[in-house]
Amino acid sequence: MSAIETLSPALLERLPAAVQTPAYHRAALAAGMAHLGVGAFHRCHQAEYTDDLLSLHFDRWGVIGINIRPPSLTETLGRQSGLYTRLIRENSHIEARVIGSILEVVDSQASAAPALAVLSSPDIELVTMTVTEKGYCHIPSSGELDLSHPDIIHDLANPEAPRSVPGLLAQALELRRATHGRPLTLLSCDNIPTNGVILETAVRTFAERRGNGLADWIAGHTTFPSAMVDRIAPAVTQDDLDSVEQWFGYRDAAVAVGEPFRQWVIERKFAGRVPRWDLVGATFVDDVTPFEHLKMRVLNGAQTTLATLGVLAGLEHTSDAIADPLLAAFIKRMLVEETLPTLTPVPGMEPLAYVEQSLSRLRNTAIRHRNHQIATDGSQKIVQRLLNPIRDRLRQGESIALLSIPVAGWMAYLIQASEKFGKRWPVSDPYAGKVAAIADATGRDAKALVAGILAIDTIFDPGLAANETFRKAVTSALDGLLSDDPMATVRRNLKQADTTRLKRPARSA
Numbered sequence: 014m015s016a017i018e019t020l021s022p023a024l025l026e027r028l029p030a031a032v033q034t035p036a037y038h039r040a041a042l043a044a045g046m047a048h049l050g051v052g053a054f055h056r057c058h059q060a061e062y063t064d065d066l067l068s069l070h071f072d073r074w075g076v077i078g079i080n081i082r083p084p085s086l087t088e089t090l091g092r093q094s095g096l097y098t099r100l101i102r103e104n105s106h107i108e109a110r111v112i113g114s115i116l117e118v119v120d121s122q123a124s125a126a127p128a129l130a131v132l133s134s135p136d137i138e139l140v141t142m143t144v145t146e147k148g149y150c151h152i153p154s155s156g157e158l159d160l161s162h163p164d165i166i167h168d169l170a171n172p173e174a175p176r177s178v179p180g181l182l183a184q185a186l187e188l189r190r191a192t193h194g195r196p197l198t199l200l201s202c203d204n205i206p207t208n209g210v211i212l213e214t215a216v217r218t219f220a221e222r223r224g225n226g227l228a229d230w231i232a233g234h235t236t237f238p239s240a241m242v243d244r245i246a247p248a249v250t251q252d253d254l255d256s257v258e259q260w261f262g263y264r265d266a267a268v269a270v271g272e273p274f275r276q277w278v279i280e281r282k283f284a285g286r287v288p289r290w291d292l293v294g295a296t297f298v299d300d301v302t303p304f305e306h307l308k309m310r311v312l313n314g315a316q317t318t319l320a321t322l323g324v325l326a327g328l329e330h331t332s333d334a335i336a337d338p339l340l341a342a343f344i345k346r347m348l349v350e351e352t353l354p355t356l357t358p359v360p361g362m363e364p365l366a367y368v369e370q371s372l373s374r375l376r377n378t379a380i381r382h383r384n385h386q387i388a389t390d391g392s393q394k395i396v397q398r399l400l401n402p403i404r405d406r407l408r409q410g411e412s413i414a415l416l417s418i419p420v421a422g423w424m425a426y427l428i429q430a431s432e433k434f435g436k437r438w439p440v441s442d443p444y445a446g447k448v449a450a451i452a453d454a455t456g457r458d459a460k461a462l463v464a465g466i467l468a469i470d471t472i473f474d475p476g477l478a479a480n481e482t483f484r485k486a487v488t489s490a491l492d493g494l495l496s497d498d499p500m501a502t503v504r505r506n507l508k509q510a511d512t513t514r515l516k517r518p519a520r521s522a
Contacts, residue, residue, distance in 0.1 A: 019264045020093045025111065032098070032261050035113035036068035042075040044116050046288070047131050049142035049178065051078035051086060051118060057099055057246040057271035059141050059202055063114040065293035074288045075116040077137070079128045081181065082144075086118040089266040097267035098257050102379035109261060125175050125184070132185035138285050139198045140182075142212075146205055146393035147443055148178045149215050152471045153396045156211050158218040159471075169222055179215040186220070186235060187227055196234045196284035202242045202277075204313060206305045206397045209239035209280060238282035241304045243312065244275040245374060247382040272380050274370075278304040303359045310352050312371040314398040314419070315344050319375065320387035321422035324438065325499040331382045335375045343503050345372060347415035350510065355405035385438065391423045392444040392472050399423075404477055413486055414510045418503060421490035424466055428452045428495065444469065459492035 018024050025034050048055055055078075063074055078095065080086050090097060095115035101108040121128035132140060146153070150162045158179060159165060168180030175181045182199060189195060199216070201208035216237070220228040249268055257265045277295040291297045298304070316331060322343075323334030334340050345368065353364050403416050430440040431449035433456060442448075451465035467478040467487075477483055493502025 017258060017262065017264055019266070020096050020098065020111065022094050022096065024263060025096070028111065028263065029261055031109060033108075033110040035064060035111065037071050037113070039113045041071075042067065042113075042116060043073045044075040044077045044136060045073040045286075046075075046139040046141065047077045047079055047137050048115075049079050049081065049128075049140065049181075050144045050148070051080055051090065051115070052143060053249055053269045053271075054242075054244070054246045055141075055143045055202070056097055056112065056115075056267070056269035058242055058244050058275060058277065059143075060112050060114050061099060061110075061275070062277060062290050062293055062295055063288060064112045066288055066290060067114060069292060070289060072288070074114075076114050077131050078115050078118040079121055079131055080118070081121045081125070081128055081176075081178070082148075083122060085120045085122065086267070087120050090115065091118045091120075093265070093267060097269060098261075098265045100253065100257070100268060100270045101273050102270055103273050103377055104379050106379075107260070109257070125181055128181060129185055129188060132182070133188035133192065135189075135193045135195050137197070138195070139200060139283075139287060141200045141202050142178070143202050144178050145390060146203060147390055148203070149201075149205070149211055150177050150179055151211055151215055153393055154471050154474050156207070156214060158215045160218075160222075165219070168219070172223055179219040182216050183219045183223060183227065183231075186216070186231055187223075190227065190230045190234070194234070196236075198236050198238065198282075198284045198287060200238055200240060200279070202240055204242070204309070204394070206309055206401075207239055207302070209237040209282070213237035234284065236282045236284040238280035239301045239305070240280065241276070241278040241301050241308055243277070243308055244271050245377075245380055245382060246271040247380055248386055250381065270380070272374055272377055274374055276308075303357050306356055307359050307362065307364075307367060309397045310356065310402050311348055311368055312374070313394070314352060314402070315348060315371060315375060316382075316387050317391060317394055317398050318344055318347065318419035318422065320384040321391065321419060321426040322499075322503065323384040324388065324426055325422060325494060329383060331375050331384060331387060332378045332380065334384060335372065339500055339503055341372075343415065343418070343507060346507065346510065347418075351406060351411070351413065351416045352402050354409070354411065355402040385440075388423075388426055389441045390443065391426065392442050395420065395423055396472065400473070400477060403483065404474075407477075407480060407482060412510065413483065414506050417483070417486035418490050418494075418506055421463075421487050421494050421502075424448070424462065424487070424491050425494040425499070428462060434495075444472065457495065459488050459495065463488045463491055 099110050099112050119127045152159050164177035168175040168177050175184050201212045253268050253270050280301045281297050319334040328334045348368050403413050406413050427448040429437040431452035433453045455461045467473045
């Protein structure tokens, strides 16, 4: 190639041999499903599984991608007819592949109409989504729809012009009921335990508020399977975009970067036809829960812990944080000693081996996952990753000396973004303003800070918030993490865990 060209269908056959291209006749592919939220994770995960399936068993499972939140995709993925390069990076290893399963992208930020036209089409039999935790407009502590959410209030008053995901899906289902009545599977692929239950609760609660029998129709024509998804896919940087041009000689404005590992566990709960992703590495099961808990509490718990403690330690990436000997020792002991005992067995999975595999993945220096990015929306994540295992430990009468540290770390991360603490860094979290107001009113008093934050009952279940062991552990940890030497607290709690372990009476076999 002489001049630098942009990725397009016409360019596919002229790409260098080092770039893998779709192994099927893409022009013959028809759309059978849609995806909400066409970000880096979808392009590294569900779209790749679908591409694998189309190569193995060609069928009408092309994807129409829909974005209802920024960024716009029309000028990037849209201009490339849905084609993009998926880079797999592991330390010095690089693998490039063009994914062809996305046929079209629809930007629907300004109006819901384009998204509704796709979602209500009789050709669409399944909708997957990655809309982030806050996209469900739910209350993290209970999983219920947040009826006080501004977008939900708007959508109930204006159901035909929805802004929220629950409102959009309810209106799409209303249109399907009114036009052709075909069933639909709505498959959440977000990092939320029982994500199918939360999505169903949100959509059906919204439909019940709308009335006119829609909720009953949804109950008979729509399913909401839960799923566990796993692949680390950081935000794409300009260096990633430039590297494709440098290495392979073409431009791609929609590059996605991921690690080699991937996993997808899907509940068998479908309203109609479903892609046979199980033929290309996904797992269909009757109960996703054990897989969810293992991944959420081990891998994601480690990510959240390393992200906030990493920022407090002045480290930029997860790989930097886990390369720190103190944080590496802390995270491994937290997972092995306090997290693993809260888990139920997972078929085919050895817990200690899973911990080692997870930590090895986080050490991948080629995945430049910024700690601030992982810490985004932490209030939506800590319930399942940290608070639920803490609740289980307290019920067991066991120590939370280590698990209490990342809870205090999340608090310290948001507190130090407040005016009172000099706005040390910008944060993105739905509760950042509330925590900042508590910090501005309270100052450096750790006990008062913890009392104020634990009173946010949409995050902290009142029973847990009132637990004296939990309050004392988090208060002590927060006091230290707000000091000039936050890592001293990590060292202290490791020693405290040693003492607790030595004092614990031996259990009979």
